[in-house]
Protein backbone atom coordinates (compact mmCIF):
# COMPACT_ATOMS: atom_id res chain seq x y z
CA UNK A 615 0.00 0.00 0.00
CA UNK A 616 1.27 3.51 -0.81
CA UNK A 617 2.32 5.65 2.19
CA UNK A 618 -0.27 8.02 3.70
CA UNK A 619 0.07 11.38 1.93
CA UNK A 620 0.44 14.52 4.03
CA UNK A 621 -0.04 16.84 1.07
CA UNK A 622 -2.30 16.52 -1.98
CA UNK A 623 -2.41 18.97 -4.88
CA UNK A 624 -5.46 19.10 -7.15
CA UNK A 625 -6.50 21.34 -10.02
CA UNK A 626 -9.82 22.32 -11.60
CA UNK A 627 -10.65 24.23 -14.78
CA UNK A 628 -12.34 27.55 -15.49
CA UNK A 629 -15.44 27.50 -17.70
CA UNK A 630 -17.44 29.50 -20.12
CA UNK A 631 -21.08 29.04 -21.10
CA UNK A 632 -21.71 28.71 -24.84
CA UNK A 633 -25.43 28.87 -24.11
CA UNK A 634 -26.98 30.39 -21.00
CA UNK A 635 -30.78 30.53 -20.97
CA UNK A 636 -32.40 31.98 -17.87
CA UNK A 637 -35.94 31.53 -16.51
CA UNK A 638 -37.81 33.58 -13.92
CA UNK A 639 -36.95 32.85 -10.30
CA UNK A 640 -38.76 30.12 -8.43
CA UNK A 641 -40.15 30.66 -4.92
CA UNK A 642 -36.74 29.97 -3.37
CA UNK A 643 -35.29 32.87 -5.40
CA UNK A 644 -33.17 30.77 -7.79
CA UNK A 645 -33.32 31.28 -11.54
CA UNK A 646 -33.74 28.00 -13.44
CA UNK A 647 -31.13 27.63 -16.17
CA UNK A 648 -30.51 25.67 -19.34
CA UNK A 649 -26.84 26.13 -20.00
CA UNK A 650 -24.03 24.60 -22.03
CA UNK A 651 -20.76 24.62 -20.08
CA UNK A 652 -17.32 24.09 -21.58
CA UNK A 653 -14.27 23.61 -19.33
CA UNK A 654 -11.12 25.40 -20.53
CA UNK A 655 -7.41 24.91 -19.96
CA UNK A 656 -7.01 27.69 -17.43
CA UNK A 657 -6.71 25.85 -14.12
CA UNK A 658 -6.84 26.74 -10.46
CA UNK A 659 -4.66 24.69 -8.11
CA UNK A 660 -5.40 23.86 -4.48
CA UNK A 661 -2.84 22.14 -2.25
CA UNK A 662 -4.15 20.63 0.97
CA UNK A 663 -1.73 19.60 3.72
CA UNK A 664 -2.24 18.13 7.17
CA UNK A 665 -0.65 20.24 9.89
CA UNK A 666 -1.21 18.77 13.39
CA UNK A 667 0.29 21.93 14.98
CA UNK A 668 -2.74 23.88 13.69
CA UNK A 669 -5.13 21.40 15.29
CA UNK A 670 -3.20 21.65 18.59
CA UNK A 671 -3.69 25.44 18.47
CA UNK A 672 -7.41 24.92 17.87
CA UNK A 673 -7.19 26.17 14.25
CA UNK A 674 -9.18 23.96 11.89
CA UNK A 675 -8.15 25.42 8.53
CA UNK A 676 -5.63 28.04 7.43
CA UNK A 677 -5.92 29.31 3.86
CA UNK A 678 -3.38 31.23 1.78
CA UNK A 679 -3.79 32.50 -1.78
CA UNK A 680 -1.34 33.52 -4.49
CA UNK A 681 -1.59 34.39 -8.16
CA UNK A 682 -0.17 31.62 -10.40
CA UNK A 683 3.28 32.78 -11.46
CA UNK A 684 3.44 33.79 -15.13
CA UNK A 685 -0.35 33.88 -15.50
CA UNK A 686 -2.27 36.81 -16.95
CA UNK A 687 -3.98 37.08 -13.59
CA UNK A 688 -0.57 37.51 -11.88
CA UNK A 689 0.20 40.33 -14.36
CA UNK A 690 -3.14 41.96 -13.53
CA UNK A 691 -2.34 41.72 -9.80
CA UNK A 692 1.21 43.07 -10.21
CA UNK A 693 0.04 46.10 -12.19
CA UNK A 694 -2.81 46.75 -9.76
CA UNK A 695 -5.74 46.07 -12.12
CA UNK A 696 -6.76 43.06 -9.98
CA UNK A 697 -6.47 42.60 -6.23
CA UNK A 698 -5.74 39.31 -4.50
CA UNK A 699 -7.47 40.84 -1.48
CA UNK A 700 -10.77 40.31 -3.34
CA UNK A 701 -10.38 36.64 -2.43
CA UNK A 702 -11.75 36.07 1.10
CA UNK A 703 -9.41 34.32 3.54
CA UNK A 704 -12.08 33.24 5.99
CA UNK A 705 -14.92 30.73 6.18
CA UNK A 706 -16.63 32.34 3.17
CA UNK A 707 -13.88 31.13 0.82
CA UNK A 708 -15.37 28.34 -1.25
CA UNK A 709 -12.25 26.18 -0.82
CA UNK A 710 -12.64 26.39 2.98
CA UNK A 711 -16.34 25.53 2.69
CA UNK A 712 -15.42 22.55 0.51
CA UNK A 713 -12.82 21.29 3.01
CA UNK A 714 -15.32 21.53 5.87
CA UNK A 715 -17.99 19.76 3.81
CA UNK A 716 -15.58 16.88 3.06
CA UNK A 717 -14.62 16.36 6.72
CA UNK A 718 -18.28 16.43 7.73
CA UNK A 719 -19.31 14.00 5.00
CA UNK A 720 -16.43 11.62 5.83
CA UNK A 721 -17.37 12.04 9.50
CA UNK A 722 -13.77 12.61 10.58
CA UNK A 723 -12.50 15.33 12.93
CA UNK A 724 -10.71 18.21 11.20
CA UNK A 725 -7.03 17.22 11.36
CA UNK A 726 -5.66 20.80 11.06
CA UNK A 727 -5.53 21.72 7.38
CA UNK A 728 -3.42 24.11 5.37
CA UNK A 729 -5.05 25.08 2.08
CA UNK A 730 -3.01 26.92 -0.51
CA UNK A 731 -4.86 28.27 -3.55
CA UNK A 732 -2.93 29.22 -6.70
CA UNK A 733 -5.22 31.35 -8.82
CA UNK A 734 -4.96 31.76 -12.57
CA UNK A 735 -8.62 32.70 -13.05
CA UNK A 736 -9.48 36.36 -12.50
CA UNK A 737 -11.88 36.89 -9.58
CA UNK A 738 -15.58 37.69 -10.20
CA UNK A 739 -15.05 37.33 -13.95
CA UNK A 740 -17.85 34.90 -14.84
CA UNK A 741 -15.34 32.08 -15.37
CA UNK A 742 -16.13 30.28 -12.13
CA UNK A 743 -12.75 30.70 -10.43
CA UNK A 744 -14.15 30.33 -6.92
CA UNK A 745 -16.13 27.27 -8.01
CA UNK A 746 -12.96 25.77 -9.50
CA UNK A 747 -11.23 26.33 -6.14
CA UNK A 748 -14.11 24.54 -4.41
CA UNK A 749 -13.92 21.61 -6.84
CA UNK A 750 -10.13 21.30 -6.51
CA UNK A 751 -10.41 21.52 -2.71
CA UNK A 752 -13.12 18.82 -2.66
CA UNK A 753 -10.83 16.46 -4.58
CA UNK A 754 -7.62 17.29 -2.68
CA UNK A 755 -9.13 17.21 0.81
CA UNK A 756 -11.16 14.07 0.06
CA UNK A 757 -8.00 12.15 -0.83
CA UNK A 758 -5.88 13.64 1.92
CA UNK A 759 -8.28 13.34 4.85
CA UNK A 760 -9.66 9.92 3.92
CA UNK A 761 -6.16 8.43 3.67
CA UNK A 762 -5.15 10.18 6.86
CA UNK A 763 -8.14 8.65 8.67
CA UNK A 764 -7.55 5.25 7.05
CA UNK A 765 -10.91 5.18 5.28
CA UNK A 766 -11.98 5.07 1.63
CA UNK A 767 -12.32 8.45 -0.11
CA UNK A 768 -15.76 9.45 -1.39
CA UNK A 769 -16.63 8.59 -4.97
CA UNK A 770 -17.39 11.12 -7.71
CA UNK A 771 -21.17 10.98 -7.20
CA UNK A 772 -20.75 11.87 -3.55
CA UNK A 773 -18.40 14.76 -4.43
CA UNK A 774 -20.91 16.00 -7.05
CA UNK A 775 -23.60 16.03 -4.37
CA UNK A 776 -21.37 17.96 -1.95
CA UNK A 777 -20.37 20.34 -4.76
CA UNK A 778 -24.01 21.18 -5.54
CA UNK A 779 -24.38 22.32 -1.93
CA UNK A 780 -21.46 24.72 -2.34
CA UNK A 781 -22.33 26.52 -5.58
CA UNK A 782 -24.15 26.14 -8.87
CA UNK A 783 -20.96 25.79 -10.97
CA UNK A 784 -19.04 23.48 -8.63
CA UNK A 785 -20.40 20.13 -9.94
CA UNK A 786 -19.44 21.10 -13.49
CA UNK A 787 -15.89 21.97 -12.39
CA UNK A 788 -15.67 18.45 -10.95
CA UNK A 789 -17.00 16.86 -14.13
CA UNK A 790 -15.28 19.04 -16.77
CA UNK A 791 -15.53 18.45 -20.52
CA UNK A 792 -18.73 19.88 -21.94
CA UNK A 793 -22.14 19.46 -20.33
CA UNK A 794 -25.67 20.77 -20.30
CA UNK A 795 -26.57 22.16 -16.88
CA UNK A 796 -30.19 22.36 -15.74
CA UNK A 797 -31.90 23.49 -12.55
CA UNK A 798 -29.49 25.98 -11.01
CA UNK A 799 -26.81 24.42 -13.24
CA UNK A 800 -26.09 21.47 -10.99
CA UNK A 801 -28.09 18.82 -12.89
CA UNK A 802 -25.51 17.83 -15.48
CA UNK A 803 -25.62 15.87 -18.70
CA UNK A 804 -22.25 15.41 -20.40
CA UNK A 805 -22.27 16.02 -24.14
CA UNK A 806 -19.95 14.90 -26.92
CA UNK A 807 -17.09 17.23 -27.80
CA UNK A 808 -14.01 15.35 -28.96
CA UNK A 809 -12.02 18.14 -30.59
CA UNK A 810 -10.64 21.26 -29.00
CA UNK A 811 -12.19 24.63 -29.65
CA UNK A 812 -10.09 27.77 -29.37
CA UNK A 813 -11.08 30.89 -27.49
CA UNK A 814 -9.66 34.22 -26.42
CA UNK A 815 -10.74 35.49 -23.01
CA UNK A 816 -10.50 39.20 -22.28
CA UNK A 817 -10.82 39.74 -18.51
CA UNK A 818 -11.86 43.16 -17.26
CA UNK A 819 -10.25 45.30 -14.59
CA UNK A 820 -13.55 45.48 -12.76
CA UNK A 821 -15.52 42.42 -11.56
CA UNK A 822 -19.30 42.04 -11.83
CA UNK A 823 -21.30 40.58 -8.96
CA UNK A 824 -23.36 37.59 -10.12
CA UNK A 825 -26.36 38.55 -7.90
CA UNK A 826 -26.29 42.11 -9.33
CA UNK A 827 -26.48 40.74 -12.90
CA UNK A 828 -29.43 38.50 -11.99
CA UNK A 829 -31.14 41.49 -10.30
CA UNK A 830 -30.74 43.38 -13.58
CA UNK A 831 -32.27 40.42 -15.46
CA UNK A 832 -35.20 40.54 -12.97
CA UNK A 833 -35.60 44.29 -13.51
CA UNK A 834 -35.75 43.70 -17.28
CA UNK A 835 -38.50 41.12 -16.75
CA UNK A 836 -40.69 43.16 -14.46
CA UNK A 837 -44.21 44.10 -15.45
CA UNK A 838 -45.97 47.21 -14.25
CA UNK A 839 -49.73 46.85 -13.74
CA UNK A 840 -52.48 49.49 -13.94
CA UNK A 841 -51.99 50.63 -10.37
CA UNK A 842 -48.28 51.22 -11.33
CA UNK A 843 -47.10 48.47 -8.99
CA UNK A 844 -44.15 46.55 -10.38
CA UNK A 845 -43.83 42.82 -10.02
CA UNK A 846 -41.30 40.42 -11.44
CA UNK A 847 -42.71 38.20 -14.17
CA UNK A 848 -43.12 34.62 -13.13
CA UNK A 849 -43.41 31.40 -15.06
CA UNK A 850 -40.72 32.08 -17.69
CA UNK A 851 -39.06 28.73 -18.39
CA UNK A 852 -35.52 28.81 -19.80
CA UNK A 853 -35.35 27.69 -23.44
CA UNK A 854 -33.62 24.32 -23.87
CA UNK A 855 -30.10 24.21 -25.32
CA UNK A 856 -30.73 23.84 -29.08
CA UNK A 857 -29.74 20.54 -30.70
CA UNK A 858 -27.95 22.51 -33.45
CA UNK A 859 -25.47 23.85 -30.85
CA UNK A 860 -24.74 20.34 -29.61
CA UNK A 861 -24.21 19.13 -33.18
CA UNK A 862 -21.82 22.02 -33.89
CA UNK A 863 -19.93 21.20 -30.70
CA UNK A 864 -19.77 17.48 -31.45
CA UNK A 865 -18.54 18.27 -34.99
CA UNK A 866 -16.06 20.85 -33.61
CA UNK A 867 -17.46 23.22 -36.26
CA UNK A 868 -16.60 26.72 -34.99
CA UNK A 869 -18.49 28.50 -37.80
CA UNK A 870 -21.75 26.67 -37.04
CA UNK A 871 -21.22 27.16 -33.32
CA UNK A 872 -20.46 30.88 -33.64
CA UNK A 873 -23.92 31.61 -35.03
CA UNK A 874 -25.62 29.89 -32.10
CA UNK A 875 -23.84 31.14 -28.98
CA UNK A 876 -26.32 32.91 -26.72
CA UNK A 877 -26.22 34.27 -23.19
CA UNK A 878 -29.38 35.74 -21.61
CA UNK A 879 -27.20 37.45 -18.98
CA UNK A 880 -25.21 39.35 -21.62
CA UNK A 881 -27.81 42.15 -21.93
CA UNK A 882 -27.97 42.71 -18.15
CA UNK A 883 -24.14 42.59 -17.89
CA UNK A 884 -23.86 45.24 -20.65
CA UNK A 885 -26.45 47.40 -18.89
CA UNK A 886 -24.18 47.35 -15.82
CA UNK A 887 -20.93 47.76 -17.80
CA UNK A 888 -21.80 49.41 -21.15
CA UNK A 889 -18.20 49.32 -22.44
CA UNK A 890 -18.53 45.55 -22.88
CA UNK A 891 -20.63 46.07 -26.01
CA UNK A 892 -17.89 47.99 -27.85
CA UNK A 893 -15.36 45.34 -26.88
CA UNK A 894 -17.58 42.53 -28.20
CA UNK A 895 -17.92 44.29 -31.56
CA UNK A 896 -14.23 45.12 -31.66
CA UNK A 897 -13.16 41.49 -31.19
CA UNK A 898 -15.34 40.44 -34.11
CA UNK A 899 -13.85 43.26 -36.24
CA UNK A 900 -10.43 41.87 -35.35
CA UNK A 901 -11.45 38.51 -36.82
CA UNK A 902 -13.19 36.52 -34.06
CA UNK A 903 -16.07 34.33 -35.23
CA UNK A 904 -18.25 35.36 -32.28
CA UNK A 905 -17.98 37.27 -29.03
CA UNK A 906 -20.06 36.88 -25.87
CA UNK A 907 -19.98 37.68 -22.19
CA UNK A 908 -18.88 34.69 -20.09
CA UNK A 909 -21.58 33.65 -17.60
CA UNK A 910 -22.55 36.68 -15.55
CA UNK A 911 -19.50 38.55 -16.89
CA UNK A 912 -17.62 40.73 -17.21
CA UNK A 913 -15.00 38.57 -18.96
CA UNK A 914 -15.56 38.71 -22.71
CA UNK A 915 -14.93 35.52 -24.72
CA UNK A 916 -14.22 35.17 -28.40
CA UNK A 917 -14.41 32.01 -30.49
CA UNK A 918 -11.71 31.69 -33.13
CA UNK A 919 -10.90 29.08 -35.76
CA UNK A 920 -7.51 27.81 -34.54
CA UNK A 921 -4.79 28.07 -31.93
CA UNK A 922 -2.86 30.41 -34.26
CA UNK A 923 -5.91 32.64 -34.68
CA UNK A 924 -6.20 32.77 -30.87
CA UNK A 925 -2.54 33.81 -30.55
CA UNK A 926 -2.98 36.52 -33.18
CA UNK A 927 -6.08 37.92 -31.51
CA UNK A 928 -4.32 37.94 -28.11
CA UNK A 929 -1.47 39.94 -29.68
CA UNK A 930 -3.94 42.43 -31.17
CA UNK A 931 -5.52 42.98 -27.76
CA UNK A 932 -2.16 43.19 -25.99
CA UNK A 933 -1.05 45.87 -28.47
CA UNK A 934 -4.11 47.81 -27.32
CA UNK A 935 -2.93 47.39 -23.70
CA UNK A 936 -5.66 44.94 -22.79
CA UNK A 937 -5.29 41.67 -20.91
CA UNK A 938 -6.10 38.66 -23.09
CA UNK A 939 -5.57 34.90 -22.87
CA UNK A 940 -5.69 32.15 -25.48
CA UNK A 941 -7.52 29.13 -24.02
CA UNK A 942 -8.83 25.86 -25.39
CA UNK A 943 -11.51 23.45 -24.33
CA UNK A 944 -13.10 21.13 -23.46
CA UNK A 945 -10.62 19.82 -20.88
CA UNK A 946 -11.01 17.38 -17.95
CA UNK A 947 -12.55 18.43 -14.65
CA UNK A 948 -10.98 18.47 -11.19
CA UNK A 949 -8.18 15.95 -10.68
CA UNK A 950 -5.36 15.08 -8.32
CA UNK A 951 -2.03 16.40 -9.65
CA UNK A 952 0.33 15.07 -6.97
CA UNK A 953 0.49 13.40 -3.55
CA UNK A 954 3.43 13.52 -1.16
Ligand code: ATP
Nearest residue numbers: 707708737738739740741742743744745747824909
Ligand atom coordinates in the same frame (compact mmCIF):
# COMPACT_ATOMS: atom_id res chain seq x y z
P1 ATP B 1 -19.53 32.65 -10.91
O1 ATP B 1 -19.62 32.92 -12.37
O2 ATP B 1 -19.47 31.19 -10.55
O3 ATP B 1 -20.46 33.45 -10.04
P2 ATP B 1 -17.17 34.23 -10.93
O4 ATP B 1 -16.15 33.58 -11.76
O5 ATP B 1 -17.90 35.39 -11.53
O6 ATP B 1 -18.14 33.14 -10.40
P3 ATP B 1 -15.53 34.10 -8.59
O7 ATP B 1 -14.13 34.38 -9.01
O8 ATP B 1 -15.88 32.69 -8.30
O9 ATP B 1 -16.54 34.75 -9.61
O10 ATP B 1 -15.80 35.03 -7.31
C1 ATP B 1 -17.05 35.53 -6.93
C2 ATP B 1 -16.98 35.96 -5.47
O11 ATP B 1 -16.86 34.79 -4.65
C3 ATP B 1 -15.77 36.80 -5.13
O12 ATP B 1 -16.02 38.17 -5.28
C4 ATP B 1 -15.45 36.42 -3.69
O13 ATP B 1 -16.05 37.32 -2.78
C5 ATP B 1 -16.11 35.06 -3.47
N1 ATP B 1 -15.18 33.91 -3.30
C6 ATP B 1 -15.33 32.92 -2.42
N2 ATP B 1 -14.34 32.01 -2.54
C7 ATP B 1 -13.55 32.43 -3.53
C8 ATP B 1 -12.37 31.89 -4.11
N3 ATP B 1 -11.80 30.76 -3.70
N4 ATP B 1 -11.83 32.58 -5.12
C9 ATP B 1 -12.40 33.73 -5.55
N5 ATP B 1 -13.48 34.29 -5.01
C10 ATP B 1 -14.08 33.64 -4.01
